[in-house]
Amino acid sequence: MLIESFGGDVVAAALLLALASGSAIAGWSTLYGP
Amino acid sequence: MVETITPVVYGSRARWAIAFLLHVVGATATAALFGAALGAVGALLDAPWGRAGALVLAVAAGVYALGELPRVTATVPQLRRQVPDWWREFFSWPVAAVLYGAGLGVGFFTYLSHGTFVVVAVGALASGDAVVGALVVAPFGLARGLSAARAFGVATQQRSQDLVDRLAGSPERYRSIANGGALIAVAVLASAAAVGATDGWEAFATAALALAFTWAAVSKTVGLGEWRRTLAAHGFPAGIESAAVVGVPFAEALVPVFAISGWTRASGVWALVLIMVFTAEALRAWGRFGAEVPCGCFGGREPVSPPALLLRNVGLAAMAVVVVLRPPPEQVFSWPGWPAPDEYLPMVLVIAGLAVAVSTAWTAIRWLGRGVRP
Numbered sequence: 190m191l192i193e194s195f196g197g198d199v200v201a202a203a204l205l206l207a208l209a210s211g212s213a214i215a216g217w218s219t220l221y222g223p
Numbered sequence: 224m225v226e227t228i229t230p231v232v233y234g235s236r237a238r239w240a241i242a243f244l245l246h247v248v249g250a251t252a253t254a255a256l257f258g259a260a261l262g263a264v265g266a267l268l269d270a271p272w273g274r275a276g277a278l279v280l281a282v283a284a285g286v287y288a289l290g291e292l293p294r295v296t297a298t299v300p301q302l303r304r305q306v307p308d309w310w311r312e313f314f315s316w317p318v319a320a321v322l323y324g325a326g327l328g329v330g331f332f333t334y335l336s337h338g339t340f341v342v343v344a345v346g347a348l349a350s351g352d353a354v355v356g357a358l359v360v361a362p363f364g365l366a367r368g369l370s371a372a373r374a375f376g377v378a379t380q381q382r383s384q385d386l387v388d389r390l391a392g393s394p395e396r397y398r399s400i401a402n403g404g405a406l407i408a409v410a411v412l413a414s415a416a417a418v419g420a421t422d423g424w425e426a427f428a429t430a431a432l433a434l435a436f437t438w439a440a441v442s443k444t445v446g447l448g449e450w451r452r453t454l455a456a457h458g459f460p461a462g463i464e465s466a467a468v469v470g471v472p473f474a475e476a477l478v479p480v481f482a483i484s485g486w487t488r489a490s491g492v493w494a495l496v497l498i499m500v501f502t503a504e505a506l507r508a509w510g511r512f513g514a515e516v517p518c519g520c521f522g523g524r525e526p527v528s529p530p531a532l533l534l535r536n537v538g539l540a541a542m543a544v545v546v547v548l549r550p551p552p553e554q555v556f557s558w559p560g561w562p563a564p565d566e567y568l569p570m571v572l573v574i575a576g577l578a579v580a581v582s583t584a585w586t587a588i589r590w591l592g593r594g595v596r597p
Contacts, residue, residue, distance in 0.1 A: 200419065204412040208346040208359040211405035215339035216254075216366030218398045219327070220373060221390050222334040223305065 229374040229383045233316055242320035247368035249324025254364025255357040257329045261347035262356025267483045267556055268430035270351030273423025281413035283345050284406045287338030291403035301335045328364035337402040342409055425549035428542045429487050432494055436478035442522025443472040453519030457508050483556045491546030498540045505532055
């Protein structure tokens with residue numbers, strides 16, 4: 190149900206996973222900033 | 224950032240461990256709330272926007288992926304604020320730990336050196352679902368909070384400073400590769416999703432127009448002093464100037480209000496009227512005072528070059544035309560009807576309560592940001 194926002198198939202699930210991973214990487218990257 | 228949550232600040236390792244957990248909870252909770260808010264705003268604006276939404280996400284990811292290449296820069300919107308030092312002196316340590324986490328969770332208020340979080344925020348908005356928004360943005364807060372674990376071994380002020388220097392001086396290459404990889408994955412997958420989706424351009428144009436005018440109205444309201452100075456530079460008669468201080472942001476706010484009420488034709492027509500009025504005023508001001516006159520369109524006082532402003536307004540007008548011509552969608556949000564006589568008192572109490580809550584929250588945010596002690 191959650192992945193229906195982006196089409197509801199395996200591509201949508203992978204896209205959500207990529208966004209969540211990117212989110213975590215962006216959060217980790219801030220450690221090196223001011 | 225990391226120096227706010229080191230053992231040297233919290234006295235002992237045991238106390239630091241609790242503070243660290245509270246910090247992680249604060250950062251994750253605010254990030255999740257921010258993501259949920261983005262998803263909810265997207266839902267109000269009729270997201271997901273089919274092929275249009277997926278393509279916009281793919282383009283945003285592509286642009287910021289290119290920005291990770293050496294000698295290429297892609298501007299990342301951010302306020303570059305730092306969490307205030309005085310929080311840890313004024314609040315008890317558990318409260319300070321949660322606040323420091325909470326202050327970092329939204330991301331855009333602080334420093335962002337990569338565009339990945341912008342793309343994640345676009346994804347949360349385009350999902351049109353508060354739960355999806357919370358799920359994709361929460362990892363930002365979780366990772367940001369957990370990364371403070373790097374301070375585990377820090378026992379003195381000197382070592383805390385050494386750690387900050389070491390982190391700031393570490394090479395960017397690995398971070399660029401990680402962020403670039405994630406952005407390329409999003410760009411490719413969003414492009415693939417766009418192939419399988421259909422249209423959505425009209426709904427996206429409506430949302431983009433509503434967001435642009437919301438941004439314009441909010442930036443003027445938040446930066447009221449700058450907006451007043453911008454208006455003063457246009458040399459209006461006093462009456463028009465004072466009416467425009469409130470009148471312009473109010474008029475701009477009507478565009479998103481019409482859009483979320485399902486009155487897309489009214490939203491598009493009103494946006495076109497405003498764009499024409501603003502363009503005519505820009506032309507008059509340039510003619511009279513030169514191109515250095517600030518536009519103040521989206522806050523700030525930097526002058527916008529005439530070709531750039533005209534191009535931007537033509538783009539907005541084109542979107543407004545699409546919004547006018549589209550068939551109106553199903554109503555996403557309905558305003559409450561006029562109350563019955565026995566509902567007047569509850570209505571007044573609710574409105575007064577909301578006004579007090581908003582005013583208290585606004586004052587608290589200003590105090591927390593500026594270091595004003597109540």
